[in-house]
Amino acid sequence: MQTLEIITLSGGLGALLTAALAAKSVLRRPKGDRKMIEISEAIKTGASTFLRRQYSSIGLFVVCAAVLLLLAFGWQATVAYICGSLSSMLAGYMGMRIAVEANCRTAQGALKGLQEALQIAFRSGLVMGMLVAGLAVLGVLGFKSWLIDPEKLLPFSFGASTVAIFGRVGGGLYTKTADVGADLVGKVEVGIPEDDPRNPAVIADNVGDNVGDVAGMGADLFESFVAQMIATMIVASVAGLASGYVLLPLAIAGIGTLCSIVSALTIRPRSKNPSYILNFASILSMVLTAVFVAFLSYVLFSSEVIKITVPVVLGLISGATVGLASDYFTNYLHNPARHVARSALTGSATNILSGYAVGLFSCILPIIVIAGAVVLAYSINGLYGICLAGMGMLSVTAMVVSADAYGPVADNAGGIIEQTGHGVKREVTDALDAVGNTTKAISKGFAIGSAALTAIALFVSYCQLVELDRLDLLHPTVVAGAFVGAAVIALFSALVVMGVSRNAFRMVEEVRRQFREIPGLREGKAKPDYGRCVDIATRGALKELVLPALVIILSPFLVGVSLGKEAVGGMLMGSITLGLVFALQMANSGAVWDNAKKYIELGNLGGKGTPAHQSAVVGDTVGDPLKDAAGPSLNIAIKLMSIVALLMALAGIV
């Protein structure tokens, strides 16, 4: 079945080529004037500081884990592990580099008009999206060709998880530390506007956008994509399916990536409503993927065309539904966010309660859709069908990450325009901002949904590897495992939320110190020490990351050793169930508070400066660590627990 490998290879290589061309196109644009370059350089330095420090920590972790893997599984596993983490880091590093190069160019482009700005921003997002997909597809294909046995690829996936936990959890802790720190002192105490260059934390805050939404989201979806491919191959191989079925997930990934490239090329930002174009491209990539998967399975597995295509389509539909539901419940164009905004008229408490309830409501449809996809996919093609649904959803990863990574660049460009005081038309910056918002909500929902499906696929392969032919909820260790899994998710969330608070306090003190000790700072005559704030946020984030990460890594181990392999299975399901609810609720409550605030800031319900606006600001601040730190971290938590369980199974511990 060499066709399958060729499709996979072309997907991977095509993605890397697209990334290179997009990067070249971005770098060819003019950098803007001296002031723009200055700010951009500060952001670049900050981002590099963060990445350098983070990658050294990852390096340390990788070395330790590599030694353990060497002892437990031999040198091949170690190589796979190191390559998995290096690929993810490479994608993150390159994506961030381009993003910080693109922000000043986008700002400069905005002088020419919306089209030019959007094109630069989107091309820079394309670099990240294509790198993530290309490296994931090529990495898995390469190791599959070398190691043959799919379960031997698990260390590669564990490498991706390692980077993801640092990128997503550490990145989330970082970005919210900077954000809260900058706001609490700058806006509240000193009374200077957001993004004001006098604020020592402003660069850390700008860096945070890239760290969380570019590098963090990229590492998250890289992990999902890789883990989903490997889990699907394991399930096919353990079930004794023919080698074509084992390679099929890779081919689906290749097809999805190729279709993403084609769809991305349709994007010519002409319209005044650029989010419409982005959504059109996403839908197009999904439809194309469905068509080509159907065609491929018709050609190669003719009798199985329904059994392959329908689960893939179910996955694609689930991905779209989860994303669109997130958009509906959080976008201020729709009722829920407006309702939350109105409830700010009676104070912070009612604002918070209604946002909390909206977050809960927003869980229902995605959960039911995912549950329905699981049941239908299984009824059509068994456990393999469930995995294929996950593959379908993740096949368009390239497109989703591209659309998402574009947001922070547009955001940063808006910040640069604000700081340099250029005469860019208001509608241009507004449009830049608005698109970022929509794609962010959709891709966040997508990331959660795909994490859940990936975790389910990993759970299924765990059960197969430890030869559980059933996992009986009437057996109390399974129930106890499920309870403990839920408790671990609660503990993890609490630790991340508390970590943000603790770290933000450190930041607040540093910003206060600078305003106190640097003469002339408040008047704009002296420059603040941006680097120190970046440094504090970075070091603090890595410190606060340790405890939640240990909880996730050690808990399957403790449960496995004390209660056995059934309990670990129950634990995975408990953590997926609660993790899915928490992740959706935190992401969407946070986003709806944010957008309710923005809706008021647009002049509705009295506009900025009213008590309603102040109430909405409280809601937004409550939502920040939930939507950008704890919520997205849960994606990693549920996948990482499953990966650890699988490694334990491979090592024969359970």
Next chain:
Amino acid sequence: MQTLEIITLSGGLGALLTAALAAKSVLRRPKGDRKMIEISEAIKTGASTFLRRQYSSIGLFVVCAAVLLLLAFGWQATVAYICGSLSSMLAGYMGMRIAVEANCRTAQGALKGLQEALQIAFRSGLVMGMLVAGLAVLGVLGFKSWLIDPEKLLPFSFGASTVAIFGRVGGGLYTKTADVGADLVGKVEVGIPEDDPRNPAVIADNVGDNVGDVAGMGADLFESFVAQMIATMIVASVAGLASGYVLLPLAIAGIGTLCSIVSALTIRPRSKNPSYILNFASILSMVLTAVFVAFLSYVLFSSEVIKITVPVVLGLISGATVGLASDYFTNYLHNPARHVARSALTGSATNILSGYAVGLFSCILPIIVIAGAVVLAYSINGLYGICLAGMGMLSVTAMVVSADAYGPVADNAGGIIEQTGHGVKREVTDALDAVGNTTKAISKGFAIGSAALTAIALFVSYCQLVELDRLDLLHPTVVAGAFVGAAVIALFSALVVMGVSRNAFRMVEEVRRQFREIPGLREGKAKPDYGRCVDIATRGALKELVLPALVIILSPFLVGVSLGKEAVGGMLMGSITLGLVFALQMANSGAVWDNAKKYIELGNLGGKGTPAHQSAVVGDTVGDPLKDAAGPSLNIAIKLMSIVALLMALAGIV
């Protein structure tokens, strides 16, 4: 095995006798002066209005359900159902009557000193506790003697659930409507103090304390106690155990009730720290129960003494742990609440985030303890052992409800003293208030833990009744069921939270109207129309109850019909897992916000009127609907879903 029945009977009759004596002792005390009586009469009228209207709604529901049961199961089931709901209503009605009679007498007693006040308040709580336990034990014993087959008693339990959903969910909606309505207009807009007689909603608010914490808590634990006994009997009978084992749960309930009576008699409020005495009595009742259960099983089931006693002790220990953990995480004598109070220094947002995180932390220990009890109890005595653990926990229901129902009486008495402006010593009212707080936290935790164990027992008996010899998490309908169960819990919580908001708005408008239209009200020259506020809160609560109640009752039905009996099993476990986490988090986050505010009001961190205090008030307002409406409602939700599933099983629908 007549001994078992005699023990059960003595427990039940002893409880009723104790209730009667306690009631007589309360009613013998002087009622206080004219002003005290006036307020007390208003509360009494309000409570009667609420109960009358609520009981008519329940009556309507009971008639409809009775007809359905008659068609499905025949007249015996109908009689059992009606008796179940009547017993619960009787306990609630009598308990409330005594509570509203006791508040002015407690206020009057406070003039004599703390001891006298505490004694009256506690005796009135005793009435409720003993009625709940006595009627539950006698009701189940009576129907067991008549109908023989334990599963035929399920309609009795369904009757208890009917009253519980009205009492707990409707009661929660009522009490928070009144509370929020009274505060938003009275405190914030008009600027009059809490409990001020000029506030039209003040009586509704005072009524609410009784409605939620006396009648609601009573109906909740009545349902748990009854359902736990019946589920344990079903499990014993389906497993084919000897008739002694089928009757054993009743005897354990009898022993626990007798030991509660004995322990309650030790309460002589001498010390300055009355909560110490209450906790001592609770612990004593548990120790005595353990000893007597061991003795009984040694005498009657000599070889099985370990297999019976250890699960019961595990249940008792879990109950105590869950209660004490709630106290630790919410009482301002301990670190967590003080930390939340300190975080109010930097604003509402940080206050809310830290309370949210504390709520999450507070889940961990209870969940792990319950999971551990389930595993150990099973390893000692199988599924029957799990049920025995639940029986152990619930055996001391009489003591727990007594200690809890005491709180609102003390609270109301404090309010009456405030309103009548008597020269009662400050330390007396403070002490009254403080005890109420501690016992409330403990009994709330206990109610959640026991609801979870009861739901697990019901889940086990469901699986036995539908002859599921396993419930395989590798089967996707089970996984889908678990996901849907979680989604239902999220939906239910969101509906209750939104219901409180909607209803509170209606209340706010009525209070505003009265201040606008009744001349002289603001100056205290005219009396407000208390009755209308009570009426609005009552009708609104019953209206907002419909949708969440329907969700809970219909969802097992829909899942069963569309996905089958395995999916219903998965659904029950999904709802129990998420319900347990949500209930604990909502209850404890709410309580810790409340207590952080109280801690500041005691003069710490700047005291009343500071920005920190205002931030803490926002946290408290956010917590109110969570801790008193949505959180406790979840206890009912998880039990009711299981009961509905069992009835479907009995009717052969699944």
